[in-house]
Amino acid sequence: xxxxxxxxxxxxxxxxxxxxxxxxxxxxxxxxxxxxxxxxxxxxxxxxxxxxxxxxxxxxxxxxxxxxxxxxxxxxxxxxxxxxxxxxxxxxxxxxxxxxxxxxxxxxxxxxxxxxxxxxxxxxxxxxxxxxxxxxxxxxxxxxxxxxxxxxxxxxxxxxxxxxxxxxxxxxxxxxxxxxxxxxxxxxxxxxxxxxxxxxxxxxxxxxxxxxxxxxxxxxxxx
Amino acid sequence: xxxxxxxxxxxxxxxxxxxxxxxxxxxxxxxxxxxxxxxxxxxxxxxxxxxxxxxxxxxxxxxxxxxxxxxxxxxxxxxxxxxxxxxxxxxxxxxxxxxxxxxxxxxxxxxxxxxxxxxxxxxxxxxxxxxxxxxxxxxxxxxxxxxxxxxxxxxxxxxxxxxxxxxxxxxxxxxxxxxxxxxxxxxxxxxxxxxxxxxxxxxxxxxxxxxxxxxxxxxxxxxxxxxxxxxxxxxxxxxxxxxxxxxxxxxxxxxxxxxxxxxxxxxxxxxxxxxxxxxxxxxxxxxxxxxxxxxxxxxxxxxxxxxxxxxxxxxxxxxxxxxxxxxxxxxxxxxxxxxxxxxxxxxxxxxxxxxxxxxxxxxxxxxxxxxxxxxxxxxxxxxxxxxxxxxxxxxxxxxxxxxxxxxxxxxxxxxxxxxxxxxxxxxxxxxxxxxxxxxxxxxxxxxxxxxxxxxxxxxxxxxxxxxxxxxxxxxxxxxxxxxxxxxxxxxxxxxxxxxxxxxxxxxxxxxxxxxxxxxxxxxxxxxxxxxxxxxxxxxxxxxxxxxxxxxxxxxxxxxxxxxxxxxxxxxxxxxxxxxxxxxxxxxxxxxxxxxxxxxxxxxxxx
Numbered sequence: 001x002x003x004x005x006x007x008x009x010x011x012x013x014x015x016x017x018x019x020x021x022x023x024x025x026x027x028x029x030x031x032x033x034x035x036x037x038x039x040x041x042x043x044x045x046x047x048x049x050x051x052x053x054x055x056x057x058x059x060x061x062x063x064x065x066x067x068x069x070x071x072x073x074x075x076x077x078x079x080x081x082x083x084x085x086x087x088x089x090x091x092x093x094x095x096x097x098x099x100x101x102x103x104x105x106x107x108x109x110x111x112x113x114x115x116x117x118x119x120x121x122x123x124x125x126x127x128x129x130x131x132x133x134x135x136x137x138x139x140x141x142x143x144x145x146x147x148x149x150x151x152x153x154x155x156x157x158x159x160x161x162x163x164x165x166x167x168x169x170x171x172x173x174x175x176x177x178x179x180x181x182x183x184x185x186x187x188x189x190x191x192x193x194x195x196x197x198x199x200x201x202x203x204x205x206x207x208x209x210x211x212x213x214x215x216x217x218x219x220x221x222x223x
Numbered sequence: 224x225x226x227x228x229x230x231x232x233x234x235x236x237x238x239x240x241x242x243x244x245x246x247x248x249x250x251x252x253x254x255x256x257x258x259x260x261x262x263x264x265x266x267x268x269x270x271x272x273x274x275x276x277x278x279x280x281x282x283x284x285x286x287x288x289x290x291x292x293x294x295x296x297x298x299x300x301x302x303x304x305x306x307x308x309x310x311x312x313x314x315x316x317x318x319x320x321x322x323x324x325x326x327x328x329x330x331x332x333x334x335x336x337x338x339x340x341x342x343x344x345x346x347x348x349x350x351x352x353x354x355x356x357x358x359x360x361x362x363x364x365x366x367x368x369x370x371x372x373x374x375x376x377x378x379x380x381x382x383x384x385x386x387x388x389x390x391x392x393x394x395x396x397x398x399x400x401x402x403x404x405x406x407x408x409x410x411x412x413x414x415x416x417x418x419x420x421x422x423x424x425x426x427x428x429x430x431x432x433x434x435x436x437x438x439x440x441x442x443x444x445x446x447x448x449x450x451x452x453x454x455x456x457x458x459x460x461x462x463x464x465x466x467x468x469x470x471x472x473x474x475x476x477x478x479x480x481x482x483x484x485x486x487x488x489x490x491x492x493x494x495x496x497x498x499x500x501x502x503x504x505x506x507x508x509x510x511x512x513x514x515x516x517x518x519x520x521x522x523x524x525x526x527x528x529x530x531x532x533x534x535x536x537x538x539x540x541x542x543x544x545x546x547x548x549x550x551x552x553x554x555x556x557x558x559x560x561x562x563x564x565x566x567x568x569x570x571x572x573x574x575x576x577x578x579x580x581x582x583x584x585x586x587x588x589x590x591x592x593x594x595x596x597x598x599x600x601x602x603x604x605x606x607x608x609x610x611x612x613x614x615x616x617x618x619x620x621x622x623x624x625x626x627x628x629x630x631x632x633x634x635x636x637x638x639x640x641x642x643x644x645x646x647x648x649x650x651x652x653x654x655x656x657x658x659x660x661x662x663x664x665x666x667x668x669x670x671x672x673x674x675x676x677x678x679x680x681x682x683x684x685x686x687x688x689x690x691x692x693x694x695x696x697x698x699x700x701x702x703x704x705x706x707x708x709x710x711x712x713x714x715x716x717x718x719x720x721x722x723x724x725x726x727x728x729x730x731x732x733x734x735x736x737x738x739x740x741x742x743x744x745x746x747x748x749x750x751x752x753x754x755x756x757x758x759x760x761x762x763x764x765x766x767x768x769x770x771x772x773x774x775x776x777x778x779x780x781x782x783x784x785x786x787x788x789x790x791x792x793x794x795x796x797x798x799x800x801x802x803x804x805x806x807x808x809x810x811x812x813x814x815x816x817x818x819x820x821x822x823x824x825x826x827x828x829x
Contacts, residue, residue, distance in 0.1 A: 056426070056427070056429045056431075059429065059600060059602060060429075060600055063600055063602075063689070064629065064688070064689045065386075065588075065591050065592055065600060065601070065689065066594075066597075066600075068385060068592040068593070068594075069593070069594055079629050079686070079688060079689075080629075080631070080686075082629045082689075083629040083630055083631040083686060084631075086626070086627040086628070086629065086630055087630070087631070089627070090626065090627065
């Protein structure tokens with residue numbers, strides 16, 4: 001991953017994580033993306049078992065436990081490499097976070113994707129917020145309380161179904177993206193396809209997070 | 224590399240372990256006891272630790288400190304509602320609790336350091352070598368301040384703390400080494416003062432913690448307290464005596480209920496006998512296991528909440544747990560085992576001694592750090608979310624709880640006013656929305672070059688290391704210059720204070736050694752003078768008068784320096800006296816031999 005000079009012996013680093021000449025551990029470059037860091041292809045469908053195996057292998061390479069007898073410089077590098085590795089694994093392990101991260105890499109927008117409600121659900125969600133408020137202030141033991149609770153439960157189930165639909169649409173987009181990457185074409189239809197996938201993915205991720213927050217809020221209120 | 228020992232610094236008992244032939248072992252004392260009671264007492268001849276200090280709990284309650292672990296990394300406000308339970312005097316200075324012993328105030332890390340020193344000495348005596356490096360365990364749910372306080376305790380005790388590791392994960396290491404377990408395990412660690420639950424995935428020597436939760440203020444102490452409260456009110460009712468007015472008797476009640484609780488883990492019924500103050504006789508009462516269990520059910524049930532939270536955070540159901548491991552003395556209670564079995568739907572494991580397994584695991588981790596064990600690796604998590612205060616008193620989370628450590632987060636800071644030269648940053652730990660509901664860890668001021676508002680760009684890196692302790696660094700992105708940050712802990716000793724305590728501890732240690740040498744020299748001198756006096760009386764006539772006078776002069780010179788404070792002078796005069804009396808001794812020996820031979824036949828001698 002590091003293709004630069006060894007911090008210790010100044011020779012060009014050709015090894016992956018260690019200088020081949022003086023065998024010192026090398027810092028993971030700031031520019032290294034998480035896919036490269038974990039040594040996996042930049043794809044949205046990843047085998048969790050392979051990812052975990054890679055994470056364990058690299059943890060054995062970088063963890064500070066194995067640098068206790070080494071120099072302070074090596075200990076510092078091991079500490080920051082291990083921190084980067086942990087962040088990389090945490091991000092790529094979860095398919096949603098993985099997609100959000102890839103989106104940021106591909107479209108260059110680093111900040112979080114803003115969450116927004118799907119247009120067709122806008123009215124429904126406004127009503128839901130009112131019902132939630134009403135339930136919060138109502139006597140939960142009363143008939144009205146029971147009715148509101150039942151209504152909210154039905155809403156929760158509906159939204160969860162919607163969330164699952166979105167996730168299945170996302171999985172399709174992930175597959176489309178991976179296929180496009182595998183063909184590796186740079187034609188203009190390929191570029192259009194790429195933009196379509198990224199755009200749809202961004203919208204879906206944003207709506208899904210929004211719905212997910214509401215579902216969590218609902219679940220916590222009626223629990 | 225010098226040997227690294229593993230230390231379990233417990234609320235009630237502490238242990239030290241080391242690695243031998245690939246297996247961890249506990250260091251016993253001369254009598255074969257493995258546990259050092261975590262008790263420090265100020266006796267007439269100085270501070271004492273462990274078993275001998277425990278005897279002072281009832282004799283000298285206001286000068287005997289127990290359960291000091293409950294105060295680590297805390298301020299007085301944190302323990303306000305239990306202040307009345309502790310017989311010793313507590314105050315606060317600089318956000319740190321201080322415990323008054325005689326004329327001096329001690330911080331919890333200093334008291335803990337005394338326990339650590341006792342363990343260090345025990346290991347040094349047993350292993351016959353100097354011990355300077357250690358791995359120390361803490362409850363998994365300890366926050367940054369509590370971890371830092373533990374590290375400070377190590378430093379004050381003269382130990383380089385190479386790693387702070389979590390107690391349940393240490394236990395998992397010990398178990399994993401024993402059985403080569405694979406799969407998902409839950410470690411339920413219920414000790415004297417703290418409760419932890421950790422869920423781990425064990426695979427090919429990697430111990431990956433998936434989630435951890437707990438309560439650093441929930442343990443066997445709380446069970447004892449409920450029993451004490453019950454008996455104090457019963458005694459009040461039946462005998463019209465308020466035991467809580469008598470600290471020594473209150474401690475006796477505490478120890479008696481603790482013993483009764485322990486007996487009820489094996490028996491169904493036990494007798495409790497409490498001496499009443501001022502010779503009013505005894506209070507006796509039978510206590511059944513059923514009664515105990517219905518009384519403390521609420522305490523035990525409180526442990527199940529963190530268990531469910533940890534399962535949820537790990538994304539698992541109870542049935543996904545392959546094995547449940549019990550750690551900590553409180554898990555000996557049958558009720559605990561029942562509730563744990565009911566939650567996870569399988570009988571828990573307890574084939575390793577729950578009192579010893581944490582120290583054994585610490586020794587395994589020590590061996591990993593020294594390069595002895597290379598096939599095992601522990602990947603632990605941070606138990607609490609870390610964040611900073613933002614506008615409106617809201618906490619903005621930077622590193623979420625249950626993130627694998629080491630973990631880091633970067634945050635960019637700038638200014639709102641032209642020429643602003645500093646940005647105040649308040650670091651917090653906790654799961655709540657508002658700053659006031661979370662734990663304040665530290666504050667620091669970021670130095671910013673005076674520039675128009677919004678121009679400076681200072682990147683701050685928050686790094687939680689493998690000890691679970693926070694490190695903060697800052698870089699000016701415009702100049703790439705890093706700046707040092709002086710973090711002021713909210714509930715901890717400052718670096719200078721720790722340094723002073725280390726110095727004090729060495730100074731006292733040196734003074735202690737000096738004092739001991741002086742006492743020994745005086746005793747030796749006294750016995751030498753006596754012996755010489757006796758020799759002169761018995762055999763003075765056998766040597767020349769001048770010689771006898773020389774001996775008498777040397778003896779009186781030794782008598783004079785003996786009462787001084789210089790043990791070296793005493794030893795020197797002793798050497799002179801021994802030299803002067805050398806001939807006398809030889810003559811005496813000769814004479815006694817001769818006399819021994821008198822009246823015996825030649826055949827008897829040969």
